[in-house]
Amino acid sequence: MNSSRVPSTVALAACAASIAVTLAACGSDTTPSASKTSTAPAVASSLTQAAGPDATCPTAPPATPGAPEWTLPGATGSVAVTGSTDTAAPVVTVTAPFSVTATQVQTLQAGTGPVVAPTASVSVCYMGVNGRDGNVFDSSYQRGEPADFPLDGVVPGFQKAIAGQKVGSTVAVAMVSADGYPDGQPRAGILPGDTLVFAIKILSAS
Incomplete structure (x- = not known):
């Protein structure tokens, strides 16, 4: 059993920041590196790290996690x-x-906020975990800052998780490879066929 609480096991490569949600081909050897606050060469160039005094994501796990809010048996394995x-x-x-x-x-x-439209631009905190090995491969919680992006510029499974939810919600999604990276994402350690799991907090939408 692999317990992924904080992204200390992440091997953050050149495309680490927001790699899991953007549609960019981070696997390309021609992808340039950017600043430490946003290293993803996003398809939507408007991908930024949220700013402002309240734009933070907590970095530490709870002292006592308590019972999981979602337990899902899979075709293989399970997630909580x-x-x-x-x-x-x-x-x-x-x-x-x-x-x-x-x-x-x-x-x-x-x-309790407004419903998020499928084409909205959102600010979220998120953690991405690979179901194959339980490793965290991307996390804005580690960076301590939310990510801002348009929902039409992210992988389909991430859009499915957020669209239709209300601002302020925390959601989880377990997505098939076709809704994430069907061809894999080597720099994030994602192989073709990997199921991805995200825990997401929706901070705002516009």
Whole structure:
């Protein structure tokens, strides 16, 4: 069993920041590196790190996680997710190898804000975990800053997780490879066929 609480096991390569959500071909050897706050060569060039005094993501897991808010048995393995709070990062625990045959979305804590449109630009905190090995491959919680991006510039599974939710919600998604990276993403350690799991906090949408 691999417990992915904080992204200390992540091998953050040149495309690490927001690699999991953008549609960019980070595997290209011609991809330039950027600053430490945004190293993803996003397809949507408007991808930025959120700014402002309240634009932070908690970096530490909860002292006592408690019972998971979502437990999902997969076609193989299983995953258990506890969403983030104002002071703690999410906890994603994988019994590997975990895989699903269809993308599944779960609202962990419903927000009270407006409903997020499929074409909205959002600010979120997120953690991405590979179901094959339970490793965190990307996390804005590690960076301590949300990421801002348009939903039409992210992988389909990430869009499915956020669109239709209310601002303020925490959600989790277990996505099939076709909704993530069907051809893999070598720099993030993602292989073709890998199921990806995300824990997401929706901070704002416009």
